[in-house]
Amino acid sequence: MVPDEWSIIEDSFHPEYNEITESLMSLGNGRMGQRGNFEETYTGKSLLGNYVAGVYFPDKTRVGWWKNGYPAYFAKVINACNWIGIQVEVEGQLLDLYTCRIEAFRRVLDMKRGVLERECTVEMPTGNRLTIRSQRFCNMVDDESGAIRYTIQPLNFNGQITITPYLDGNIRNRDANYDETFWNEIQKETSFAQGILVLETKPNPYGVEQFQVATGMRFDITVNGKRLDFHSHPIRNEKYVAGKVPLKLNERDELTVYKYATNLSSSNHSAGELIPLTKAYLERITKKGYDVLYHEHTQAWAEKWERNDIEIKGDLEAQQGIRFNIFHLQQTYTGEDETLNIGPKGFTGEKYGGVTYWDTEAYCIPFYLSASGQQVARNLLIYRYRQLGKAIENAEKLGFSGGAALYPMVTMNGEECHNEWEITFEEIHRNGAIAYAIYDYIRYTGDEAYLSEYGLEVLIAISRFWRQRINWSEHKKKYVMLGVTGPNEYENNVNNNWYTNYIAAWTLRYTLYAIEYVQKNGDATSIFSKINFDSESEPSAWQKIIDGLHFPYDEVRDVFLQQDGFLDKELLTVDQISEHRPINQKWSWDRILRSCFIKQADVLQGLYFFEDDFDLGTLQRNFDFYEPMTVHESSLSPCVHSILASRLGMKAKAYEMYLRTARLDLDDYNNDTEDGLHITSMAGTWMSVVKGFAGQRVQDGVLVLDPYLPASWESYSFRIGFRGVTLTISVDRDSIRLVNPSDQSVALKIKGTQEDFVGEKVLNLIDQEIVR
């Protein structure tokens, strides 16, 4: 990939990397998305992928050995109808880049405009040479539609070129558990230059909603810029509609197809109305025409960038990397629909199914809070509130009762979808992250009313879970939590994971605070009565746990212990096993488990979340103990370490960790970009800059900043929204520049000094910290 500040550029075709490139060049608009596939037929390596937000299929669980409590199905993001397809025949010969000699090739994802472009010149096996130019986008304004401009130019012949724009629902998820297809055809229609295909997800025995998606297309054709009066022969096959247009072209003629497509799903519309709505939608966007749609779309992106951009000078790769991350985050989730969430692969692949992991709460919410605003983050919280009933059912399946909630590890509709006992049943710290997100949101926005409206019910249900999950150890004379998996998934079924215990006790404390708040400011009585809450016995039981919970600790090193027995391991550092990395590929699972090596921040995740509870010395000792044992084999690991290293003044370490997160996918560090991008960890990259380098925090309603400049950069600059104001922060070698262009002041503490800030401000920056 060619470095470029605003684009991802492939400037010669590499079929061997095509699936990686397709992932990187994915487009989306929060409502639908697709991988960077070619419009015309391609028989080489390719993962054709089109996705519609909120539409999923419950794929029957596949396991080797069943364990009680496993869910019956795994809700999968479904690969949906292919709407970009344009089949091209040249003199009766199918155009397929895999069989052509490529003379010139350039595929560009223009992140500034949210547009995928391609230009290539090829020679077909027949000797016919032609140039293809395509441009397409998933419309950010009319967000159930996309548009393509596809141009073909014969270079060395006059002849017949047949163009067949089509919709194809004969699609299979690559990771289907039993190699089944997930779609049935319901209806189809074709008319002149128009086709509509209504597919429905197959019936399932789990009572899960069946979704209908109507995909529509309309197309238009110009030759040399002039609209053509053409004949379109409709084709109707199983789950397939097309219009076939045979044309005679002369050498150098430019044939352009404009294809407009829509995806309307029954999750947003009444199923019975899908066809008329699709027709109306097609009519509307076709009337606007390609240029207007393009203009509106790029304008919307310009507005997003105006608010979200991080500008880095002096390091082109870092600039490209951070924009790449922000771009995909904004494509994946726009925050307009509280039933949606952020899938681990967004619209860039189907691996891992589901859409909602604890990544949303731990990594994404801080990004959307600053970059997209309060309502977007609030919708992410409400998503979990809406699924509270299912979380209570989920806990009941595992033997909990009385309104205790265990949120799922992976979900679409609130039902647990994961099926590895050590994760599904044991990686319960996720429940804590969901409680923490409420706190984090309120801390940032000041919206304490959220507690009365939604937050308290969720907090009480999670606290009820912790109470039942924790037991009294007569031996230790302490409360203990047995059999858990912490964020470091390279340990399973351990006792007293420090992080999980900490976030559990914290949840109980915060819930007690929330109860008090709502009792004073809200309608606590009706909430208590709704959920049958005993405001005497339950809080007092929680208080006992808060007071008596066991936290493993090493007196010698004065560090928290990841879990009971951690010190029995052979304590090595990562540099002693460099030839064995990545251990998740080179070591057997049991060897990983027995080793001291850590997949991602675990104790340090706790010190990151709850930094105000610990002094810098404690953070430093734990960082120095754990980070050297950490292999960062989760995409979510480097960012937390980068932020902590920034806080500790370990700038070299912070930058090293930043580099590992920022270009993870662009440089295919984990060798899995072909499956799709690591969307949720992209928020971590953003945090590494804003919370790490710029030291952004919110403390007692005050926005805290403590920026420094990474050594290899000339400057960086970003905007954040905070309590109704958009601030610009720019940092270069000598100074920090702050702008609050509004007339509303912001409580700001920068480099230790607090003020009510409005207008513009420049601090001279003399970097006195020691680079470690």
Added chain:
Amino acid sequence: MVPDEWSIIEDSFHPEYNEITESLMSLGNGRMGQRGNFEETYTGKSLLGNYVAGVYFPDKTRVGWWKNGYPAYFAKVINACNWIGIQVEVEGQLLDLYTCRIEAFRRVLDMKRGVLERECTVEMPTGNRLTIRSQRFCNMVDDESGAIRYTIQPLNFNGQITITPYLDGNIRNRDANYDETFWNEIQKETSFAQGILVLETKPNPYGVEQFQVATGMRFDITVNGKRLDFHSHPIRNEKYVAGKVPLKLNERDELTVYKYATNLSSSNHSAGELIPLTKAYLERITKKGYDVLYHEHTQAWAEKWERNDIEIKGDLEAQQGIRFNIFHLQQTYTGEDETLNIGPKGFTGEKYGGVTYWDTEAYCIPFYLSASGQQVARNLLIYRYRQLGKAIENAEKLGFSGGAALYPMVTMNGEECHNEWEITFEEIHRNGAIAYAIYDYIRYTGDEAYLSEYGLEVLIAISRFWRQRINWSEHKKKYVMLGVTGPNEYENNVNNNWYTNYIAAWTLRYTLYAIEYVQKNGDATSIFSKINFDSESEPSAWQKIIDGLHFPYDEVRDVFLQQDGFLDKELLTVDQISEHRPINQKWSWDRILRSCFIKQADVLQGLYFFEDDFDLGTLQRNFDFYEPMTVHESSLSPCVHSILASRLGMKAKAYEMYLRTARLDLDDYNNDTEDGLHITSMAGTWMSVVKGFAGQRVQDGVLVLDPYLPASWESYSFRIGFRGVTLTISVDRDSIRLVNPSDQSVALKIKGTQEDFVGEKVLNLIDQEIVR
């Protein structure tokens, strides 16, 4: 089932229990076996099952989430060609008991003779009434063959009856991972009243041997006892051969089909010779004729019973139960082939695949040692010796080196087949049981030369594994073993499982002894050189582990702790959760893991194996602590507890545990008999009597007996082989009677008194022990 001392009797037809009955009434001869299916067509609930020893298929692994180190395939016992089939048409109507009105029905497994018999009178939907009488056996003498005598008698009509004896290879394993069939047809032949079908296991990508099995049949027909001159029309379909014989019968005529069948496999014969060998085999057995074959077969069973029987008076169900167990053990494994082993289901079903678990070493070897003799047990040891190379490869896959061996959890050919990380990689105590079996065998037989010949290599390889699997804890200043699963599989990934640590240290000690022995008595130098053994550094490293290994211990209760942290659990007893049992069906997996409840003997398994290392007080304290927490949800659990309870004089407990093991399958305690029988746990039942009630031990070459009589019995009597002598031990209310009919004396210690015993001896038995 009707209680009977020698038979299993179903005296009216219960189609709803048919699969259970089929399991119970399975036949086998160590070389081949089959479930108690009907010969004629049956369309009701039935698991048609025919199995050929040593023939398996590598079924591609199916998991939900892949872990490094998982094996690529699961070697499965294959459901093979159905050779019992006789299709019967009456006046053009297929005879199928499922569609008939059953007037009388009796199916009997005659365990004394090893014969399955059935007699029934039915009315077909057409109104035709007939009686069917069948008898069949898997020949114990000509052990690659079986024979059937099948009689039909029309009761109320004259008419056409068409008999089609067939061989059918269109068989599917019910538990195939991907619903595939495992057999291809290679060749088939038919001639008058004879058919041969050669099937081959499908090709596989794992380099696993493909097996060919030639199944042959020949049949003869009599009417009213007179050989008939009949016409047989050959039928040849895909994987199917048959001979169709239309006959005219009069009311009350008795039509009898004699069907002789053979199963020759490429694991015993050259694949190219299978057809001529089959023809010769068929020729030979057909010449003998049914009555001679039957006589030889029942004679062989009489000899087995002469040696193996346990006679119980005063408790018909106990009598039936113990014979049922002995019968199936003898059917499953005869000890004549060192490449075979004892499958968990024998020839009674295909569940769990594989054939070799640690059950063989821990449970079956003691049975075969006493009941079948030294050579049989020795072949079971050599089976593991032959697989040592694979066990070393298996350990290498998991990261071990230098000749360390990890024997598989489940295997056919030495390759690991299991794929649950907590079992496959962590339930490594199995390695210790394989070392222990060597010790156990030598202790019983005195055959110390086995160490030089085979034993030492295995012991060193296992000790090398333990050394690498154990690490030094700088924190504890002790050696520790992290991340294991003990025999109690309701705990996973625990640290310092007491049992595993104990058997590991014991292995190291015993290996040091074995080295010393072979250095004195064998060719240690060439063994050391063959396996590159450093006789200085390796033993000294082992000695350090022996001296410094950590054993979790509770000082308050003075009991060994099942694992580190065990006391942090809420310590309940099984009677407090009676409505939750069985927990493996009623609780989620994580709840089971967090609970204190124990699946099967764990610490107590160690106290059972190594009883001479501990005093009775220690045993009593540990029994009293652990047994009340034990749910006995493994078929291997009650027997160990029964033996220990006997030793502790807890006679009521011993008998309670005995009952749970003795009629496990007969009474379908675990609700899974339809899948097949629990063959390996049957050896535990035998041990409960011989080692439990009769207190049989071997100490320093002396046979120790310390019998008592369970309160509800009148007497019991059994034979055991010991160092060339067969002893009869009979126990009744008043006395113990011992007979050594040989002229060779046996070092015997009974009720504390030692002597060189020959002839006959009666001790008056005054039972002074307290019944608890």
